[in-house]
Amino acid sequence: MAALTRSPLSRRTLLRGLGAAALAPTLGLPLAACGSDDSESGGGSGGGTVTFVYYGDAESQKAYDQLFTKFRSEHPEITLKAQGIAAKSWADFANAVATRLAGGQQLDVVQIATEGQRIFMTKDLLEPLDDYIKKDQAAVDAYYKDTPESIRTFLQQYASKDGQTFFMPGGYNTMALYLNTKIFTDAGVEPPTDTWTWEEFRAAGQAIKTKTGAFLTAAGTGYFTDVMPWMLNNGAAPISEDWTKSTINTPEAVEALTFARSLVVDGLAPKPGGTFDAPTQMAKGKLATFGGGRWPTNDLRRLKFVDPVELVKWPQQAKPGSPVGWDAWPILKQSKNKDSAWIFITYLISETFGDAITAGGGGAVPARISDATGPEFLKDAPKNTELLVDLLDVATPIPGPDRGAETQKVIEEAWTQGITGTKDPQTALAEADSKLQALLS
């Protein structure tokens, strides 16, 4: 029941199933059609067919279409099949890809979100990229220089073994707060310049409610969009840093959920349970803030309500924090055209691609820092959009444990119970704790 128009989390939800099912073709089971029947000729040295599968929301498809046309013209010897899967969520995307793989379809490169990266690697589904990197060292170095080091560090930490590299990082999202400066001004409240505390946040809300009648913020129930930001900004987290223990029942976590609930109780946030269009209500002056990464900017552009909006940090209680989730591109071990797949990946990390994706207006922050801080990205966008990049310094990756889908469900359900008042926060989180621990061990 996200308060935002669509679950922004969808880009950051579960993909582990992908890795799971990718193994299916190698199993001797009636349902797993192993032994590819596809008549893909396998060149070892360029040429052949490369199938790239990505999450096919409308804007990605549009942007990618043009880029792939360009790629095809530059590399006529490679037949690129770019398949955008228009799934309802990342979980459904995973299942759709899983079905194709289990059914024996040949895939070479798959766009994988953070939650699925580790399991792909541990299940030995991916081809190490180190040799390829050496081949194109210059291009890769240039890319590395221009992309956030933190994401590469995270990849090393969570999605790599024996020091090997399996992924090239792509775009990402962090969680900032979109703020309607007009409402703040009308209420006589100064928007924060850097950090602000929960009490300051609440006080601002009271003033705004009294003077303008607008809500302070939206009370959502998404893992990436609500649970993580609130907890991280209080030094808490649902899962430990090594993704093996449940930490959802700490006093800080309870405090976070209690505070979020209090906003609803005090009328500072609309009651959760349905869906409403947050950017629209902000433009109408009914909502002072809402959380988001890059994606709400597109909505604000459509509403022609960009200028009065600025990005600020999430209010914090203990220390600043933000979740981060990013796309990455690996080569599947089962690929029959790995060389061509690598050529395609070099295209994905090229400047051309980066610039075009930025201009195309996707819902993520471009991987390249030059793009993310450049005019193309920052124009017609809320003030201080650079914050999305800066937040990487305090960001925590959204966890991707093995039983990720179930984990997420437990966490979101507990948060929902707490924020709607169905259960009191302590009880909800305590119950979730035991369920989570069972899933993580």
Add this chain to the structure above:
Amino acid sequence: MTTVADPRVEGVARRLWRHPSSGGRQSPLAGWLFLSPALLLFLLFILGPFIAAMALSFYSYDLLTPAKFIGLDNFKALRTDELLLKSLGNTFIFAFASVVTHLVGGLLLALAVNRGVHKALSYFVRTAIFFPFLISWAAVALLWKYVLDPTFGIFSYYLGVIGITAPDWFTDPAWALPSIIGIDFWHTIGYTFLIMLAGLQTVPAEMTEAAVVDGASRVQTFFFVTLPLMTPTMFFASVITFIGAFQIFDPVQIITQGGPNDSTMTAVMYLYQTGFQAFQIGYASTIALVVFAVIMLVTLIQFWGSRKWVHNA
């Protein structure tokens, strides 16, 4: 309960929903020939995959490791699965509510628009009832999430205008399942309505007129002429509605995900969760078998019971 003494009607009535009399010699060649297109496709795309998928219930398969044959272990696990029991319970409630509301609502609406109202009004009402059925479940779910939003939704707004505080439609465990029932009704009543309308065309006007001529009141005509002749259609609607309702999945997956507190966990939602979130494909197949068995059982009971109330009730 006597029907109007028209031999032709009796003949028709007797034939309704009975196995057609096997008067005449059997012609297996013609029979199988006529069945063959449908049958071949059925074997290839329905029965075959079904058997393949069901075979998995004897395995433990998580798509990660080779499937392990475990015999009847999945079936043994069924007995201690509390969530399965709860989901079956929820599903029964949903299916029962669905069948009753569809039969009653569909029949009344069909009768109402069939005759005796101004043509334009009939046209409008028919379209209005059926229109919701024409949009996909994804669209329905999305639309209702907006409509039922506690703060910005129009339904809650109008309730507020007449002084009612809207309940927590999707977050209150007591209200979640009724909300799904309601949304499902809105979306699918047009379907039953259509079936009832088609069935009403088999009730000859001459008979109802004859009843009136014989002095029957409108109510009597309805109960003694129309309703009995509608029983075959109602039976069909009842069977079909139950089969569909028991497999309800889309609104649950999109809106509530089985929550809150598993109050909307239906059998197929549980199956999906087990298979595609927990990746226990084998056990999910077992659940599918249970669902199938339950539906089959209830349908057979309906068929057996139909002898009592269908045909010339």
Add this chain to the structure above:
Amino acid sequence: MTTTSAAPSTASSAPPRRRRPFRVGRLIKSIVLFVIGVLMIAPLVWMISTSLTEPIAAFELPPTWVPVPFSLQNFGDVVDLIPIGRQAVNSLIVTTISVTGSLITASLAAYAFSRIPFRGRDSVFVVLLAALMVPTQLTIIPIFIIMRKLELIDTLAALWIPALVNVFAIFFLRQYFNTIPRDLDEAARIDGAGHLRILFQILLPLAGPALSALAILGFEASWNNYFGPLIFLNSPEKMTLPVGLVSLSAGQGGGPAVVVFAGITLVVVPILIVFLFFQRQFVESVASVGIRG
């Protein structure tokens, strides 16, 4: 309520004292029906109205039912974001073939179930019926494999071939045929008609309402089928409307609610037309079915 539109012969003989209560009853019924109609259609009207206005004017409270200011911006955005024309053509192809084909196979099968006695017929019928009771979420992988082996992946045929068998239609038509008296068959047989002629010249013409209902339902099922195209189609050029619609609302690269509403509106228009066209078959004072022969 059924007697008010009685044939002239009965109307004149209806006792006069019945007329007044009829009018009041009829009025009340009409009002109730009208209210029901309005309530049913209200959410859709709201949705369409919301999509026809500028994004910032949407979601007002109290709700505005008339789109002011009027704007087609959202529809423009839909067309801009998804290749709706191409998807509509694909959808149309698949749906037309599915509906016509399934009605033909269903008519043949229903005829056999209703009119041709042979051993094992009823068991086969039960097996077919049982197919409706199977949750389909798990059969998708075997079906995918079959499609691959038949090399139908990424073809529209993968969508309409399985649709040619429609157990619900077979069931429904069988029941409908059962209400048509055999006397008509007999008469035709005496005249030398074989099975096919009886089916196409006697039964099907009388099954108009049933066929229309099935046409509408079949069209809707095929038109809104999302899962099939998601799994079996790969190339963007082959995609059908439901996939386009989901891509509109999916993830962070989709459109906001107003654009999705516009998309839903666009997708529903063709089926609405089909419905309006076929539904006349139901309530045009059809005097009787099959009794008069």
